[in-house]
Amino acid sequence: MSQRRVIAVVGATGAQGGGLCEAILNDPNGGFSCRAITRDPHKDKARALAARGAEVVQADLDDVASLTRAFTGAAGAYCVTNFWEHFSAEKEKAQAKNLADAARAAGVQHVIWSTLEDTRKLMDADDARMPMLQEKYRVPHFDAKADADEHFADLPSTYLVTSFYWDNLYAFGLAPKKAADGVYEWAFPMADKRLAGIAAEDIGQIAYALFKAGHTYVGQRIGVASEHLTIEQMGAALSRVLGIGPIRYHDVSADAYRGFGFPGADEMGNMLQVYRDFEREVTGQRDTVQSRALYPRLLTFEQFLTRHKDKIPL
Numbered sequence: 351m352s353q354r355r356v357i358a359v360v361g362a363t364g365a366q367g368g369g370l371c372e373a374i375l376n377d378p379n380g381g382f383s384c385r386a387i388t389r390d391p392h393k394d395k396a397r398a399l400a401a402r403g404a405e406v407v408q409a410d411l412d413d414v415a416s417l418t419r420a421f422t423g424a425a426g427a428y429c430v431t432n433f434w435e436h437f438s439a440e441k442e443k444a445q446a447k448n449l450a451d452a453a454r455a456a457g458v459q460h461v462i463w464s465t466l467e468d469t470r471k472l473m474d475a476d477d478a479r480m481p482m483l484q485e486k487y488r489v490p491h492f493d494a495k496a497d498a499d500e501h502f503a504d505l506p507s508t509y510l511v512t513s514f515y516w517d518n519l520y521a522f523g524l525a526p527k528k529a530a531d532g533v534y535e536w537a538f539p540m541a542d543k544r545l546a547g548i549a550a551e552d553i554g555q556i557a558y559a560l561f562k563a564g565h566t567y568v569g570q571r572i573g574v575a576s577e578h579l580t581i582e583q584m585g586a587a588l589s590r591v592l593g594i595g596p597i598r599y600h601d602v603s604a605d606a607y608r609g610f611g612f613p614g615a616d617e618m619g620n621m622l623q624v625y626r627d628f629e630r631e632v633t634g635q636r637d638t639v640q641s642r643a644l645y646p647r648l649l650t651f652e653q654f655l656t657r658h659k660d661k662i663p664l
């Protein structure tokens with residue numbers, strides 16, 4: 351038991367880190383043990399991880415000393431920030447720097463940084479197709495993570511470029527809604543372009559494969575997705591699996607989407623517009639074949655829906 355190498359998992363009570371903890375805990379002979387990091391070891395999800403054999407350690411992304419303690423003795427560290435808790439690019443960057451500083455101080459041998467691409471590089475600075483947000487970002491939660499890549503550059507890091515979670519259907523309110531005529535409908539500014547998607551838990555499963563591969567992927571950017579699907583394809587699958595009839599897709603403009611008024615609508619509108627206008631670049635960075643080679647049991651969208659259909663509010 352004591353021979354196992356510790357993987358310290360930030361976000362262990364969340365989607366990505368939770369998937370990684372699952373992967374480690376489900377593979378007791380894999381040579382790794384799970385150190386689950388949370389701000390609150392007493393919360394239900396933390397207690398559940400402890401009950402399954404994880405070592406639960408308290409730390410806060412705003413407190414580099416706590417992160418250093420949590421990383422000490424770990425061979426690997428999974429580093430993720432949660433933009434959606436505070437909606438601030440600057441705060442996300444500061445938290446990412448804390449993660450990198452702690453990994454450096456603790457001498458972690460393999461760091462996985464959960465990142466996204468710099469969407470500002472996809473268009474000229476004066477391109478007026480979408481507004482700048484928080485003064486200097488196109489998609490703050492993408493661009494901030496990309497800016498933070500530099501903090502990990504002198505560490506033995508793998509840059510894990512994640513994709514749109516299909517879990518957003520229930521976790522982010524993106525499920526189709528029933529219209530007055532009884533037909534389910536939804537609106538996206540995606541035209542007929544493909545969205546790179548994945549079950550969030552599978553990001554953690556892929557991270558585990560990267561840790562198990564030792565230094566093979568150190569220094570590399572690994573973009574992950576299970577499938578690249580159009581909204582029509584996603585709607586058809588939802589309709590089949592949930593038995594709710596054809597879904598009416600409103601292909602709205604990105605401006606209209608940004609104006610929907612929910613918290614983060616402008617950010618989501620910009621993000622989906624990037625997925626739409628730069629389909630080739632965005633899907634091209636997220637290799638479904640390599641993702642499946644790393645984790646052969648990667649859920650397809652239909653499999654994801656079959657597993658999680660009871661969570662989708664209809």
Ligand SMILES: NC(=O)c1ccc[n+]([C@@H]2O[C@H](COP(=O)([O-])OP(=O)(O)OC[C@H]3O[C@@H](n4cnc5c(N)ncnc54)[C@H](OP(=O)(O)O)[C@@H]3O)[C@@H](O)[C@H]2O)c1
Pocket residue numbers: 360361362363364365366367387388389390409410411412430431432433434435491512513514515516518550
């Ligand atoms: N939704 C999508 O489609 C999507 C796609 C790609 C990337 N992402 C990115 O995924 C990130 C969020 O990851 P997730 O979805 O796995 O998270 P999540 O399920 O929302 O859970 C958030 C996790 O972050 C931890 N956390 C938050 N603030 C913390 C702090 N100050 N100190 C320590 N831990 C903290 C929480 O731990 P405790 O509460 O237990 O402390 C929790 O485990 C976001 O930055 C987002 O941009 C999302």
